[in-house]
Amino acid sequence: MPETFQDKVAIIQFPGVNCEYETARAVRMVGLEAELFRWNEDPHMLDHCSAVILPGGFSYQDRIRAGVVAAKDKIMGKVSELAREGRPVLGICNGAQVLVESGLIPGIHWERVDLALAPNIMADREGYYCTWIYLRCEESGCVWTRAFRTGEVVPMPIAHAEGRFAITDRDVLGEMEKQGQIALRYCTPAGEIDERFPVNPNGSVSNIAGVCNAEGNVLAMMPHPERATWLRQVPEDLGGPWGGKRTSSSGDRNGLEAEGPGMMFFSSLAAKEVDE
Amino acid sequence: MARFDLWVKLKVIDLVAQTAWMTLTEKLGLEGELLGLARYSFWRMEIETDDGPAALDEIDRVIRLDSAFTNQNKHLYMLRMDEGPARGDLLLDKDYPVLVENGGGRSGFAVDCLVRELDTEREEGYRSRLNARLENIQVNGLAAGEVWRILLDAGNEKEAEQKVERIVVTTSRREGLLLNPHYQRLEILSIVPI
Numbered sequence: 001m002p003e004t005f006q007d008k009v010a011i012i013q014f015p016g017v018n019c020e021y022e023t024a025r026a027v028r029m030v031g032l033e034a035e036l037f038r039w040n041e042d043p044h045m046l047d048h049c050s051a052v053i054l055p056g057g058f059s060y061q062d063r064i065r066a067g068v069v070a071a072k073d074k075i076m077g078k079v080s081e082l083a084r085e086g087r088p089v090l091g092i093c094n095g096a097q098v099l100v101e102s103g104l105i106p107g108i109h110w111e112r113v114d115l116a117l118a119p120n121i122m123a124d125r126e127g128y129y130c131t132w133i134y135l136r137c138e139e140s141g142c143v144w145t146r147a148f149r150t151g152e153v154v155p156m157p158i159a160h161a162e163g164r165f166a167i168t169d170r171d172v173l174g175e176m177e178k179q180g181q182i183a184l185r186y187c188t189p190a191g192e193i194d195e196r197f198p199v200n201p202n203g204s205v206s207n208i209a210g211v212c213n214a215e216g217n218v219l220a221m222m223p224h225p226e227r228a229t230w231l232r233q234v235p236e237d238l239g240g241p242w243g244g245k246r247t248s249s250s251g252d253r254n255g256l257e258a259e260g261p262g263m264m265f266f267s268s269l270a271a272k273e274v275d276e
Numbered sequence: 277m278a279r280f281d282l283w284v285k286l287k288v289i290d291l292v293a294q295t296a297w298m299t300l301t302e303k304l305g306l307e308g309e310l311l312g313l314a315r316y317s318f319w320r321m322e323i324e325t326d327d328g329p330a331a332l333d334e335i336d337r338v339i340r341l342d343s344a345f346t347n348q349n350k351h352l353y354m355l356r357m358d359e360g361p362a363r364g365d366l367l368l369d370k371d372y373p374v375l376v377e378n379g380g381g382r383s384g385f386a387v388d389c390l391v392r393e394l395d396t397e398r399e400e401g402y403r404s405r406l407n408a409r410l411e412n413i414q415v416n417g418l419a420a421g422e423v424w425r426i427l428l429d430a431g432n433e434k435e436a437e438q439k440v441e442r443i444v445v446t447t448s449r450r451e452g453l454l455l456n457p458h459y460q461r462l463e464i465l466s467i468v469p470i
Contacts, residue, residue, distance in 0.1 A: 063295040065456060071449055072303040080449065101456070102449045111449045116458035121397065166459045168394075 005049040008033040009269070012079070014070045015039065017057030017094060019226055026229040027053070029263065030270040039070070043078035051088040051269055052079055054095025056159075056224055066117065066162040067097025076102050080111060088143050088269055089218040093160055096210075096220035105220040106176050107213035115211070117222070118166040121203030123196075130159040132238060133201050135209055135223060136187040140180040141216035143272045147264040153191040154261040155234070155242050156223035158201060163222040165208040176211065184210030184221055189240050225262030232256035277416070278328050280335055283368050283423070284317040284346055284353045296424070297375060299453055300443060309439065311384055311470075312374045312427035318390060319345065319402060322417035328357050331413050336363040338409045344402070372427060372470055384429045385436035388465040389444050391455045392421035423465065424454055433467045440464070 009027045013020050013036045020036055027034035034053075037046065046052065060069035070076065076098065083089045083104055091099035096117065103111035120129055135156050137148035148154070167173050176182055185207040186200045187193055193207050194200065200207045202222075210221030227233055234246040242261055249255035293315040301307040325331040336355050339345040346353045352366035372386050392399075403418040426443060430436035444462050446452035455462060
């Protein structure tokens with residue numbers, strides 16, 4: 001009898017992803033059930049799942065272009081169908097690249113590829129970049145950010161070589177702005193938008209760090225909330241309120257197990273399920 | 277102005293090309309249309325020179341010593357001036373890998389598709405790198421990217437060109453694979469009958 005994923009959050013495990021276990025753990029921490037789904041299993045097993053998460057990593061070793069090979073997999077047809085029905089779908093880092101290459105994000109023209117996550121453009125360096133940045137939560141109807149206040153600033157880790165949101169059609173970008181689809185932007189610790197490196201760590205257009213679809217149930221974000229789920233994951237030298245909390249909890253085992261800034265993405269999903 | 281083209285290919289099986297082949301044939305339904313596929317790193321340099329063969333030798337010396345271009349432990353390369361003399365061990369004019377079973381006798385076209393980034397920063401980086409190492413010549417213009425040699429069934433050149441655009445340029449989840457038009461562009465370098 002195959003597992004049905006009834007009311008569970010399905011974490012899609014493409015070959016080469018490497019954040020699936022910590023993502024599942026973060027989901028379980030907010031009281032939801034999570035299960036890994038191997039990409040080549042029967043897509044119908046997901047018919048009754050409660051949500052889908054595409055975790056970070058390097059699906060298909062980033063061959064050809066990050067996310068593009070996974071985007072062509074049969075399972076993405078099912079994810080597209082579930083997204084269209086309104087099921088929450090989150091793509092983190094490589095998962096975001098898969099959603100963009102599938103045309104589920106921005107989703108203005110369904111399954112049309114209207115965006116790219118292009119190689120980073122950074123001052124004095126190129127390639128893979130790994131650091132903590134600040135995110136500003138923008139006004140949007142996104143189900144994955146509902147636990148945040150509009151304008152709230154949170155620190156979050158990034159780790160990618162191809163994370164620059166790029167678009168050639170300015171009309172589509174305008175549409176995304178108008179429909180409140182830009183859910184997350186890179187900003188300074190004070191919440192100001194500065195297009196220059198390192199505030200904008202990859203040269204993304206309009207400092208975009210996360211885009212949702214117009215309906216708000218699908219979010220593609222480059223930062224890794226599952227790597228900031230517990231306070232112990234926050235660096236001691238980060239500074240600001242979160243760095244301060246982390247420093248004051250040093251040596252306090254229970255204190256370090258408190259919520260980190262990334263937990264709110266998963267709490268947002270849990271809150272949605274409670275509402276329903 | 278002389279033009280120098282550098283083509284670089286892996287000596288071992290190219291797993292990226294293999295993945296592209298499998299994705300195109302098994303996931304995008306192009307089995308039957310595609311006959312073969314190969315991938316190269318590519319640089320096109322424009323250089324002002326009165327002595328082409330000497331320039332060819334100088335570029336050859338530089339690219340053999342700089343792993344940003346070639347690593348002789350793992351690459352084959354061909355450096356060619358215009359359509360004339362060449363250096364290196366890659367037999368580009370004989371490299372038409374047919375990957376379908378019993379496809380040896382089938383006719384069609386081989387289309388060399390250059391995928392370049394819209395942003396020119398990387399190309400500028402290569403140009404600066406070369407110019408810092410070249411002693412007697414300077415690179416005035418440089419194009420760089422990945423060339424996909426696509427072997428396919430087509431009735432004529434026009435049809436071949438239309439088909440490769442559909443294969444290369446990603447427009448939707450179901451169409452295109454090898455470039456994303458929001459940061460890359462396609463240039464067809466050549467179409468030859470096979």
